Amino acid sequence: xxxxxxxxxxxxxxxxxxxxxxxxxxxxxxxxxxxxxxxxxxxxxxxxxxxxxxxxxxxxxxxxxxxxxxxxxxxxxxxxxxxxxxxxxxxxxxxxxxxxxxxxxxxxxxxxxxxxxxxxxxxxxxxxxxxxxxxxxxxxxxxxxxxxxxxxxxxxxxxxxxxxxxxxxxxxxxxxxxxxxxxxxxxxxxxxxxxxxxxxxxxxxxxxxxxxxxxxxxxxxxxxxxxxxxxxxxxxxxxxxxxxxxxxxxxxxxxxxxxxxxxxxxxx
Amino acid sequence: xxxxxxxxxxxxxxxxxxxxxxxxxxxxxxxxxxxxxxxxxxxxxxxxxxxxxxxxxxxxxxxxxxxxxxxxxxxxxxxxxxxxxxxxxxxxxxxxxxxxxxxxxxxxxxxxxxxxxxxxxxxxxxxxxxxxxxxxxxxxxxxxxxxxxxxxxxxxxxxxxxxxxxxxxxxxxxxxxxxxxxxxxxxxxxxxxxxxxxxxxxxxxxxxxxxxxxxxxxxxxxxxxxxxxxxxxxxxxxxxxxxxxxxxxxxxxxxxxxxxxxxxxxxxxxxxxxxxxxxxxxxxxxxxxxxxxxxxxxxxxxxxxxxxxxxxxxxxxxxxxxxxxxxxxxxxxxxxxxxxxxx
Numbered sequence: 001x002x003x004x005x006x007x008x009x010x011x012x013x014x015x016x017x018x019x020x021x022x023x024x025x026x027x028x029x030x031x032x033x034x035x036x037x038x039x040x041x042x043x044x045x046x047x048x049x050x051x052x053x054x055x056x057x058x059x060x061x062x063x064x065x066x067x068x069x070x071x072x073x074x075x076x077x078x079x080x081x082x083x084x085x086x087x088x089x090x091x092x093x094x095x096x097x098x099x100x101x102x103x104x105x106x107x108x109x110x111x112x113x114x115x116x117x118x119x120x121x122x123x124x125x126x127x128x129x130x131x132x133x134x135x136x137x138x139x140x141x142x143x144x145x146x147x148x149x150x151x152x153x154x155x156x157x158x159x160x161x162x163x164x165x166x167x168x169x170x171x172x173x174x175x176x177x178x179x180x181x182x183x184x185x186x187x188x189x190x191x192x193x194x195x196x197x198x199x200x201x202x203x204x205x206x207x208x209x210x211x212x213x214x215x216x217x218x219x220x221x222x223x224x225x226x227x228x229x230x231x232x233x234x235x236x237x238x239x240x241x242x243x244x245x246x247x248x249x250x251x252x253x254x255x256x257x258x259x260x261x262x263x264x265x266x267x268x
Numbered sequence: 269x270x271x272x273x274x275x276x277x278x279x280x281x282x283x284x285x286x287x288x289x290x291x292x293x294x295x296x297x298x299x300x301x302x303x304x305x306x307x308x309x310x311x312x313x314x315x316x317x318x319x320x321x322x323x324x325x326x327x328x329x330x331x332x333x334x335x336x337x338x339x340x341x342x343x344x345x346x347x348x349x350x351x352x353x354x355x356x357x358x359x360x361x362x363x364x365x366x367x368x369x370x371x372x373x374x375x376x377x378x379x380x381x382x383x384x385x386x387x388x389x390x391x392x393x394x395x396x397x398x399x400x401x402x403x404x405x406x407x408x409x410x411x412x413x414x415x416x417x418x419x420x421x422x423x424x425x426x427x428x429x430x431x432x433x434x435x436x437x438x439x440x441x442x443x444x445x446x447x448x449x450x451x452x453x454x455x456x457x458x459x460x461x462x463x464x465x466x467x468x469x470x471x472x473x474x475x476x477x478x479x480x481x482x483x484x485x486x487x488x489x490x491x492x493x494x495x496x497x498x499x500x501x502x503x504x505x506x507x508x509x510x511x512x513x514x515x516x517x518x519x520x521x522x523x524x525x526x527x528x529x530x531x532x533x534x535x536x537x538x539x540x541x542x543x544x545x546x547x548x549x550x551x552x553x554x555x556x557x558x559x560x561x562x563x564x565x566x567x568x569x570x571x572x573x574x575x576x577x578x579x580x581x582x583x584x585x586x587x588x589x590x591x592x593x594x595x596x597x598x599x600x601x602x603x604x605x606x607x608x609x610x611x
Contacts (some may be wrong), residue, residue: 041499044480061304062320124335131337215328220294220339221319231299231322 029249036242043237053243062228063244070208070225073139077146078154078203084147085154085199086192093162094188109156111149116212119149124216137219145217146207153206154199157263161195194262201259205252292317293534296333296340298521299324301393303554310541316534333358333526340526341535344392347520348434348593350382359388359524366536369543377520377560381590389522390539391560393551396580396588397435397517399510400497405488410510411584413443415489417467424470428481428490431474433606434591435517436491440464442515442589449517450594461605468609482507495556498577509577511584518588520560552578 008014036054040047057063088108092101111119127141169191173183211226218227225248232241295302299322307318321340323329326349332338334356345353353359362370370378370386383389401410406423408415416427417440429436437460438449444463446456472487479496481487483503492500497509523542525535541547548559549567558578565573572578580588594602 042480045484124332128335128337131339137337137339215324216332218321220296220321220341223322228299228322230324233299233324 032242033246033249035239036246038239038242041238043239043242053239054247056240057243057247060240062223063225066223066225066228067244069222073142073146073224074204074207077143077207078150078200080143080147081150081203082154082158082196082200085151085203086158086196088151088155089158089162089195090188093159094167109152112152116210120212120216123213127217131219139222141217141219142214142222142224145213146210149210149213150203150207154203157198157202158192158195161192161198165191198259198262201255201262205255205259208248208252291315291534292319293531293538294319294321294339294341295538296321296323296329296338296343297392298322298344301344301521301555303550306542306547306550306554309547309550310538313541314534314537316537318538330358336528338526338528339530341529341531342523342525342538344521344523347380347382347518347522347590350389350522350524351593353524354383354388358527360527360529360532361387362390362525362539363532363536366533367540367543369540372543372545372548372561372563374560374562376585380520381592383522389524390543392521392523392542393555393557393559394518394520395557396494396511397430397432397439397491397519398494398497399512400482400490400492400500401508401510402482402485402488402504402506403508404506405485410508411513411581412510413439413512413514413516415510416471416491417443417463419467419470419489423489425472426486426488427471428473428475428478428487428492429471430476430491430493431610433602435493436464437602437606438517438589438591439491439512439515443512445514448592449589450592450598452598457601457605461608464605464609474610479503494577498556498571498575501577502571511580511587513584513587515587515589517591519591 035043035046037049037051038047039050039052092104092108123145127145131137131141165188169187170183173187178186209226211224211230214222214224215227215230218224223231225244229241229244293316295318297320302320307320311317323332326345329343329345330349330352333340333343333353343353343359367390370390373386373391377391377394378386380386399410399413399415401415401423403410405426406415406420408420415423416429419427434449440460440463441449441451441456444456444459446453446460451457478487478490478492479500480503482490482492482497482500485504492509494509497507501507501509523539525532525539529535542551543561545561545563546567548561548564552559552564552572553569556572565579
């Protein structure tokens with residue numbers, strides 16, 4: 001009878017631990033956001049409300065350049081990753097079980113398990129060798145690297161969607177003489193769209209956030225917003241950094257919210 | 269939509285690949301360290317576009333360049349790393365036909381031990397680590413490391429020390445009578461250890477970002493960098509910056525051309541460009557550090573031109589010494605002392 005009354009919420013200290021956890025999670029971010037509106041240069045004493053640091057950030061050409069590059073890279077990399085992840089998801093769910101399926105599943109999800117610094121150093125050595133051989137130093141390397149580690153993040157929601165989708169609909173389409181392509185195009189794909197969108201957005205946010213891999217792979221003139229911010233740390237950090245971080249945070253929040261809304265609709 | 273994306277992708281990749289062909293130079297520098305005005309002026313004068321890419325530590329920069337295929341032309345490492353860059357063949361000697369104005373380098377920065385005669389590098393910016401004191405609290409001599417290592421009554425419990433091993437150890441070794449930051453004199457090192465352990469209870473903290481605390485008067489003295497001390501002083505006139513007479517460490521970041529630079533000629537032109545006093549002053553105005561080029565003072569912002577944190581008093585110039593990269597053995601001993609201090 002004791003069991004029935006058991007609730008984790010009644011354990012001693014539950015409230016205190018929960019509050020502490022949330023404070024640790026959000027207080028530093030709240031402070032960072034608050035000081036982005038500070039009138040002075042201080043990160044600790046409040047001198048009044050002002051938007052001057054946002055203005056400074058917008059007028060900083062380097063900030064504009066790296067922001068556009070970050071967004072472009074995230075868009076292209078998560079786009080490629082989503083296409084590949086969709087194909088991978090179809091290939092691992094819409095087929096009869098085959099030997100090595102679990103292995104393939106693990107292989108696709110490698111970036112989730114290998115520490116970023118390991119991938120970064122490995123890519124540094126690998127990419128540098130190619131750069132020396134080919135002389136090509138364009139954005140292709142960053143696109144390839146970002147695409148690679150975005151794939152599992154795009155793959156997981158798409159696969160989840162495929163697994164919960166009613167496969168009798170596809171059988172019904174086949175019964176009505178739809179060929180494979182037609183069944184995919186008119187039945188599977190439309191039903192899969194929420195999963196694809198969710199995967200795309202997750203990949204987008206992950207690419208936007210990545211710093212270690214970019215730092216090691218980037219060539220001349222290829223700073224992204226996170227590597228630019230990292231480079232600022234040796235010098236004085238002014239609230240301009242807070243303003244940039246806040247804008248960045250707002251963008252991530254918008255995308256995650258959209259992700260949430262899309263996946264919720266799927267559940268309904 | 270997809271088509272435009274693919275097209276724009278191809279266009280962007282092509283443009284970045286082509287850009288390295290002509291009229292560019294790729295600068296690999298510390299973040300937030302390069303004046304945009306400097307680059308605009310260089311482009312206006314030469315037609316060469318400058319691309320700046322940031323690094324966040326000497327080690328990151330070194331690791332990237334060692335691997336090759338980086339696409340950078342100029343790099344700006346700190347003095348303690350220059351010997352590594354040169355001895356590993358990562359930097360090429362400056363071309364005397366293009367870099368003609370090395371004579372503009374202030375005499376004391378020409379025969380530096382990390383690059384004698386300035387064959388490979390030129391100064392970008394330099395600074396010092398010294399003592400900051402609130403003169404309203406303590407009116408004794410600020411040019412004395414004893415303010416921190418053997419604090420007077422009124423400063424006790426109001427001192428902050430930056431948690432940088434090389435800076436603190438250098439000041440302590442000089443104060444204890446050592447002649448080099450890499451001294452192997454065990455007597456001196458023992459004395460340094462005892463002195464630091466005895467002083468630590470008198471300190472309030474070992475922290476980095478404390479400009480505001482000094483300005484607000486929460487801290488009254490400490491070991492600090494000249495640039496940060498200047499920012500604190502601009503908020504509170506009572507703060508003075510001291511150059512310990514017993515010796516204080518100097519750091520300098522230096523620009524050099526990479527051996528595998530794609531645009532070596534443009535890079536050499538850029539190097540010569542920053543040797544001109546009016547251009548070097550732009551570096552200082554942006555980074556708020558001195559630059560090491562004779563005659564650049566008159567082009568600097570007024571706050572910098574006579575700032576006591578930038579202009580070293582004549583009689584204390586000789587006390588300034590470059591930090592060195594120590595042997596593993598010495599490094600281990602210093603790390604032990606440092607770890608004990610931080611506990």
